[in-house]
Every structure is written in structure tokens, then in C-alpha cells.
Amino acid sequence: MSDKKGRNLEIYFMAAVIVILFSSAVMNYVEMSEHPNAVATDAPTPPAGSYVIHVVATQWEWTFIYPNNTTSAGAFSVPVNREITLIVTSMPSEQGPGVIHDLYIPQMDVQVYAVPGQNNSVTFEPTHTGSYYFECVEYCGEYHYEMRGYMEVVAQ
Amino acid sequence: MSAYVTTLTIDGAIVAIVSIIIFALYLVLNSRKDLISKMANAEGYDSEGQFVRDYVAGKPRELGLSIFVNDDAKSLGMRYIVTSLFFFFIAGAFGLTMRLSLTSPNPSLLTPDEYNVLLTEHATLMIYMWAVGSALGFGYYLLPSHLKVFRDIRGVFSSIGYWLWLLGGALILVSHSSVRWYFYPPLSLQLNQNGGGLYAWLSVLGIEILFVGLIITSITILFIILFDRSPEVKRNQFTLFTWSIIFTIIMILVSSPPIMVGFALLFYDYFNPIFFTAASHSVLLFTILFWFWGHPIVYIAIIPYFGLIYEIIPKFTGKQIFSYKSGVIGLGLLLILSELVWGHHLFNSGLGFAWVLFFSTTSFLVVIPSAITIFNYIASLWSAERIRITTPMLFVINGIIDFIIGGVVGVMQSAFPVNADVHGTYVITGHFHFIFLGITTGISFAAFYMLFPTLSGGRKYDVKLARLHFYFTAAGSMLMSSAWLLGGFLGMPRATAGYFPFFQPYQLASIAGGFIIGIGQIFFLWNMGKSWLKAPSVDNQNCLEQVNVISTEMTGGAQ
The missing domain is CATH 1.20.5 (Single alpha-helices involved in coiled-coils or other helix-helix interfaces)
Structure with a gap:
């Protein structure tokens, strides 16, 4: 490989890398604008018509508060084909103070931190009924691994 | 009771x-x-110090207990190298124990608490004691030769830095804390088994001491480069390894002050919790301070090894590196851009649209210097007429492959939608183990093998055992990290003592990989023991310390 040939090759290679990165960044911007994830709000105002569930993380349990004020712990269910808004925060429990948790539902591409003293909201819309697993993915103490369960998506 | x-x-x-x-x-x-x-x-x-420096300066030094009392540059370099290797084996054993406990979906060998302690120590010791320690060690050992220093007078400062660094590491080790290497409050303020562990405060103290040591040594190395080098070595004649150490030190000095302040405030919170509490709405503030350091640290752990690769390749291809200029530009850009991406660790914490967009765009940009560097390596290998495939060269080639895999997975995470799907899963673990095992660990061993004739006073290492060490490390790391990547894409969470039973196949594959790596390290220890017992038989020079030597006929170190 002569010097000139090598230099040209480097220029072509870097141009290709920059083109790929630029298109990825643009796609990222478009997708982000459409589906914002984990938005911090002090006084959450969920979008109208959304099915709002307040999620409270404690050491080491997820508590879900439905719109009709019933609660469930460790598992929850949501209606299919409807916009769901989760408003997530972290609270102290008898085990200890409110610490940082992270609610993660892999199949819904939903991930949101539960930060003490802060409300993070996230919106998604399940399109298939079934059972989906969720888990805590921010280390939160001794029984961190037990903060997991199933979300049931049921017909309306 | x-x-x-x-x-x-x-x-x-x-x-x-x-x-x-x-x-x-x-x-x-x-x-x-x-x-x-x-x-x-x-x-x-009159002065013992002056005598020691004159007595040992510029001469090849053997590894021995005397390196702990002598304060010349070579002794300090070896001190760091040996200590970091020691911690590598401790933290590696912790890692294997964690793997062993994960054979079943519910905690088996270890209780969740013990698992969390090992998780914390494995990460903290591997990063601060192994990656950073061995980078400083090779810097201290090689730079005086690369820069032909005319005086060696700064050993005392570095010696203080070394002992503080070691004390900090030891305190972290004995603190049994389970705060993870993030130290996120309020968890780290929770002084019981449920949270950070009874002695979490000790690990905060330890890491603060470690930082002080780190900064003293960094400044000393920078002074050596700036003021002690021979006047005949001009800036455009610096080796690429010198540049990589300069950039690393700038990074350490720029990024560590915020987190040192953060750790100090955190330590104050043990007496009177006012800074990082839910009531003060500043829990996320610590995470920002932490990642302002926590992202650059991962580059601090690879840039020196990128520099070492630039030094190793010409020794076995018999040709200069493809482009010196793009090497310096690549490493320098990496320094600048990697200071701007820390927020990508916190995409899902509620930073908001503007911050997330900024950090995800800069995270795409940081690929450009890495691509320049990798192109430079491949072009150097491609244009060589003949590559001698020695053990260090095998580690280098494997490191380049691992870095490409780990890097491509890394840049995918810059995209916000992908990040929401992989953050906190084993994808991240796989991504950085590819890079840390391929580049940091692999290149450290490559350099150690090349220095072996000097460190051992003219002994040869056993090539067959060294090859076994390489093949086991490379194959095990490939299996372990690939299994993590696959499981992680399905949502397998990291840092957990137990997991959903359907993730077991991925866990078992990675456990097998981990143990293959472990066996590889036994070959390394065996090799060291066996070779050291033999009588010296070769020249005690090594080619890594010699600048611009591209002859393929070097005797020392290159087997």
C-alpha cells in the first residue's frame, strides 16, 4: 500500500464512518422526538385519555396504583391498545430510605429511573395481549434481584 | 448478637x-x-536518595523487593505494575466466585449480600487498581526511556502517591461495602446490610485517598514529560505512547475534581445528611458528578493501551506505524470528545430532551477518533510485508478484534431508543468486558511479556505456556462476553444475584467462558513461576523501551 493510496483509503473510510454516524444521529433525533422516555416532572400532567398508573418503588418491591386507586404489588395489568402512562418515583420503606431504582420492561422498550424526590413519566402502548416481564435494573441493595415480576396486558 | x-x-x-x-x-x-x-x-x-538514583538510573532493573524502597522511575513503574497485577488476580477471583454463584437462578453459593460485596469489589478494584494502576505503571516504567530523561528526581512524590493509592485500594477491599462502583446515594448512605454495608463510609474514605494518590502520581509523570526529558527529544518526536499518557493524565486531572468534591460531600452526609437526599432534590446531582468522572475513567483505562499497541506493532512488523499524525489526532480527539459524553449513562433518569439529545449526539461523535485509531492499526498491519506472530502480537490482534466488537455494540447504545432497551442489562457488561479484556488486560499482558527479560534479569518465558495463556484468555473472553451480549438483548439484568430461570443458558455459557479465562491465568502464573526458577539465559534488554527500533532481529522480549 503506497502512502498516497493509504491516505485516500483513510479519507474514504472516515467519510463512510461519518455518513453512517450522521444518519444514525438523525434517526435517533426523529425517534426521540416521537417517543420521549423518562421525562422528569414535579407535578405530572399526563396526556388526556391516557391510562395513568402511579408506580412507587421501595426496597424491594414495586407498588402500582391504578386510576381507581386500587393498588397491586409485584405485578400489574394494563389494557391492550390503549396509551399507558407510568409515573414513577421512589419512597422509603421499613427496609430503608428511598433509593434509586430503574423500572425496565424489555418487550415494551420502556425504561425509567425511580428517583426519590422526583416523578419520571413514560408513555407506551401495548398492542398484543399477554404476559411481559419487568425488572429493576438499577442496583438498589441486598434483594435488588427480587424486584421483578410480570405485566399482564389484558383485553379491554 | x-x-x-x-x-x-x-x-x-x-x-x-x-x-x-x-x-x-x-x-x-x-x-x-x-x-x-x-x-x-x-x-x-551525602544523600542516600541521590546515591540510589545514580546507582540505578538508566540501568535495566530486575523485579525484586528493592523496588518498594527505591524511588527511581523504573522501581516505581514496576511497583505499580506488580501491585496492579496482584489486584487483578484478587478481583478476578471475586469475579469467578460471582459466576459460580450464578449457576442457579436463585442465589446458591453466595447470599445476595455477599454477591453484592463481591460485585462492588470486583468493579472498583479492577478499574482503579488494575486498569489505572497498570497504565500508570507502564507510563512510569517506559517514559523515562522513551524521553531519554536527563534527571530522575521526582520519585519521592510518586512514592507518596503510590502508597496513598495502595492504602485507598486496601481500605476499599476491607470495607466490605456493597455500594457498587457508582456509590449512588441514598444507597451508599444506608449503613446496613440492606444498603451500602456497615462500613460503606470506609470505602468512600478509601476512594478519596486513592484519588489523592492518583493525582499526585499523574502530576509527577506530567512533570517528567514536560521538564525532565532530554532537550534533544522534541515534541514531534514523542512516541505515540508518550502522547497517550499525556492525554490520559490531562483527562485524570480534568475529570476527577468534581467527583472528589462529590465524595467529600457524600462523606459529610454520613454525619448530617443534607446534600444528596430526597428532601434536597439532589439525588441525581451525585450521579452527574460521578459520571463526569465515570465516563472518562473508561477512556483512561484504554487510551494508554492504545498507545502501547502503537509501540508494539512496529516491533513485529518491522515497519513504522501507518500514520504518526493521525495517531496523535485520534488519541487527542478521543480525549476531547470523551469529556462530553458522560450523560449517556443517565438517559433514562429524566434528564430531559435537550440534554439527552446533546449527549447522544456527542456519543456518536466519539466514534470518529476510535475509527481513526483502529484504521491506523489495521493499515499498519495491512501494509507490513511480514508480521511475526508472537504472543504479544497475538494479544494485540485479539485486542483490535475485541475492540471492534465492543465498540460497535457501544455506539449502538448512543441511540436513545436502543439505550432504553439495553441500559442496565448484560449488554453493557458484555460491551465493556470485550474492551477491558481485549484492550486493557490483553495489552497489559502483551507489554508484560515484552518486558519480561528485563524484569526477570535476562530470563525467557515459556512460549508454549504463554500461547496457552493467550488462547484461553481470548477464547474465554469471547464466549463470556458474547453470551452476555445475547442474553442482554433479551433483557437479562446485570448486577443481580439471581435471575429469571429462562436466562440460565446465557448465564451458564458466560460462566463457562469465565472459567476458561480463569484457567488461562493459571497458565500465566505457572509460566512466571517456572521461568523465574530457570537461570538467566538471554540479554536483559527489551525492545519496548527502545524508541524507533523496528528491526525484527531483537533478541529480548519478542518471542
Whole structure:
């Protein structure tokens, strides 16, 4: 490989890398604008018509508060084909103070931190009924691994 | 109550043993100091330090206990290299124990609490003691030769830095804290088994001391580069390894002050929690301060090894590196851009649209310098007429492959939608183990093998065992990290003592990989023991310390 040939090759290679990165960044911007994830709000105002569930993380349990004020712990269910808004925060429990948790539902591409003293909201819309697993993915103490369960998506 | 008594007894015993060891060391060192001062007087020196420096300066040094008393650059370099290797084996054993406990979906060998302690220590020790320690070690060992320094007078400062660094590491090790290497409050403020562990405050103190040591040594190395180098070495004649160390040190000095302040405030919170509490709405503030350091640290752990690769390749291809200029530009851009991406660790914490967009765009940009660097390596190998496939060269080639895999997975995470799907899963673990095992660990071993004739005073290492060490490390790391990547894409969470049973196949595959790596390290230890017992048989020079040597006929180190 002569010097000139090598230099040209480097220029072509870097141009290709920059083109790929630029298109990825643009796609990222478009997708982000459409589906914002984990938005911090002090006084959450969920979008109208959304099915709002307040999620409270404690050491080491997820508590879900439905719109009709019933609660469930460790598992929850949501209606299919409807916009769901989760408003997530972290609270102290008898085990200890409110610490940082992270609610993660892999199949819904939903991930949101539960930060003490802060409300993070996230919106998604399940399109298939079934059972989906969720888990805590921010280390939160001794029984961190037990903060997991199933979300049931049921017909309306 | 009885559990408390047991803990007290065990801790007491540990303190006693450590005190005995320290006292024994003190006796050894003290008698050695007397000996040195007698020798200095006999030679007509006023200052022992000056005698030691003249006695050892510029001569090849053997590895021995004397490196812990002598304050010349080579001794300090070896001190860092040996200590970091020691911590590599401790933290590696912790890693294997964690793997062993994960054979079943519910915690088996270890209780969740023990698992969390090992998780914390594995990460903290591997990063601060192994990756950073061995980078500083190779810097201290190689730079005086690369820069042909005309004086070697700064050893005392670095020696203080070294001991503080070691003390910090030891405190972290004995603190049994389970705060993870993030130290996120309020968890790290929760001083019981549920949270950070009884002695979490000790690890905060330890890491603060470690930082002070790190900064002293960094500044000293920078002073050596700036003021002690031979006037004939101009800036455009610096080796690429010198540049990589300069950039690393700038990064350490720029990024560590915020987190040192953060750790100080966190330590104050143990007495009166006012800074990082839910009531003060500033829990996320610590995470920002942490990642302002926590992202650059991962580059601090690879840039020096990128520099070492630039030094190793010409020794086995017999040709200069493809482009010196793009090498410097690549490493320098990496320094600048990697300071701007810390927020991508916190995409899902509620930073908001503007911040997330900024950090995800800069995270795409940081690929450009990495691509320049990798292109440079491949072009250098491509244009070589002949590549001697030696053990260090195998580590280099494997490192480049691992970095490409780990890097491509890394840049995917810059995209916000992908990040929401992989953050906190084993994808991240796989991504950085590819890079840390391929680049940091692999290149450290490559450089260690090349220095071996000098460190051992003219002995040869066993090539067959070294090859086995390489093949096991490379194959095990490939299996382990690939299994993590696959499981992680399905949502397998990291840092957990147990997992959903359907993730077991991925866990078992990665456990197998982990143990293959472990067996590889046994070959390394065996090789060291066996080779050291042999009589010296070769020249005690090595080609890594010699600048611009591209001959393929070097005797030392290159097997």
C-alpha cells in the first residue's frame, strides 16, 4: 500500500464512518422526538385519555396504583391498545430510605429511573395481549434481584 | 448478637494479620534503608536518595523487593505494575466466585449480600487498581526511556502517591461495602446490610485517598514529560505512547475534581445528611458528578493501551506505524470528545430532551477518533510485508478484534431508543468486558511479556505456556462476553444475584467462558513461576523501551 493510496483509503473510510454516524444521529433525533422516555416532572400532567398508573418503588418491591386507586404489588395489568402512562418515583420503606431504582420492561422498550424526590413519566402502548416481564435494573441493595415480576396486558 | 461477635472476631483477626504484615515489611525496609545509607556513605554520597538514583538510573532493573524502597522511575513503574497485577488476580477471583454463584437462578453459593460485596469489589478494584494502576505503571516504567530523561528526581512524590493509592485500594477491599462502583446515594448512605454495608463510609474514605494518590502520581509523570526529558527529544518526536499518557493524565486531572468534591460531600452526609437526599432534590446531582468522572475513567483505562499497541506493532512488523499524525489526532480527539459524553449513562433518569439529545449526539461523535485509531492499526498491519506472530502480537490482534466488537455494540447504545432497551442489562457488561479484556488486560499482558527479560534479569518465558495463556484468555473472553451480549438483548439484568430461570443458558455459557479465562491465568502464573526458577539465559534488554527500533532481529522480549 503506497502512502498516497493509504491516505485516500483513510479519507474514504472516515467519510463512510461519518455518513453512517450522521444518519444514525438523525434517526435517533426523529425517534426521540416521537417517543420521549423518562421525562422528569414535579407535578405530572399526563396526556388526556391516557391510562395513568402511579408506580412507587421501595426496597424491594414495586407498588402500582391504578386510576381507581386500587393498588397491586409485584405485578400489574394494563389494557391492550390503549396509551399507558407510568409515573414513577421512589419512597422509603421499613427496609430503608428511598433509593434509586430503574423500572425496565424489555418487550415494551420502556425504561425509567425511580428517583426519590422526583416523578419520571413514560408513555407506551401495548398492542398484543399477554404476559411481559419487568425488572429493576438499577442496583438498589441486598434483594435488588427480587424486584421483578410480570405485566399482564389484558383485553379491554 | 452472635453474628455480630463473629464479624467482630473476623475483622479483628484481619486487622491483626495486616498489622503483622505491615510490621514485618517495616522491619525489612528499615534494615534495607540502613544498608543503603551505609553503601551511600562508603561511596562518598551525602544523600542516600541521590546515591540510589545514580546507582540505578538508566540501568535495566530486575523485579525484586528493592523496588518498594527505591524511588527511581523504573522501581516505581514496576511497583505499580506488580501491585496492579496482584489486584487483578484478587478481583478476578471475586469475579469467578460471582459466576459460580450464578449457576442457579436463585442465589446458591453466595447470599445476595455477599454477591453484592463481591460485585462492588470486583468493579472498583479492577478499574482503579488494575486498569489505572497498570497504565500508570507502564507510563512510569517506559517514559523515562522513551524521553531519554536527563534527571530522575521526582520519585519521592510518586512514592507518596503510590502508597496513598495502595492504602485507598486496601481500605476499599476491607470495607466490605456493597455500594457498587457508582456509590449512588441514598444507597451508599444506608449503613446496613440492606444498603451500602456497615462500613460503606470506609470505602468512600478509601476512594478519596486513592484519588489523592492518583493525582499526585499523574502530576509527577506530567512533570517528567514536560521538564525532565532530554532537550534533544522534541515534541514531534514523542512516541505515540508518550502522547497517550499525556492525554490520559490531562483527562485524570480534568475529570476527577468534581467527583472528589462529590465524595467529600457524600462523606459529610454520613454525619448530617443534607446534600444528596430526597428532601434536597439532589439525588441525581451525585450521579452527574460521578459520571463526569465515570465516563472518562473508561477512556483512561484504554487510551494508554492504545498507545502501547502503537509501540508494539512496529516491533513485529518491522515497519513504522501507518500514520504518526493521525495517531496523535485520534488519541487527542478521543480525549476531547470523551469529556462530553458522560450523560449517556443517565438517559433514562429524566434528564430531559435537550440534554439527552446533546449527549447522544456527542456519543456518536466519539466514534470518529476510535475509527481513526483502529484504521491506523489495521493499515499498519495491512501494509507490513511480514508480521511475526508472537504472543504479544497475538494479544494485540485479539485486542483490535475485541475492540471492534465492543465498540460497535457501544455506539449502538448512543441511540436513545436502543439505550432504553439495553441500559442496565448484560449488554453493557458484555460491551465493556470485550474492551477491558481485549484492550486493557490483553495489552497489559502483551507489554508484560515484552518486558519480561528485563524484569526477570535476562530470563525467557515459556512460549508454549504463554500461547496457552493467550488462547484461553481470548477464547474465554469471547464466549463470556458474547453470551452476555445475547442474553442482554433479551433483557437479562446485570448486577443481580439471581435471575429469571429462562436466562440460565446465557448465564451458564458466560460462566463457562469465565472459567476458561480463569484457567488461562493459571497458565500465566505457572509460566512466571517456572521461568523465574530457570537461570538467566538471554540479554536483559527489551525492545519496548527502545524508541524507533523496528528491526525484527531483537533478541529480548519478542518471542
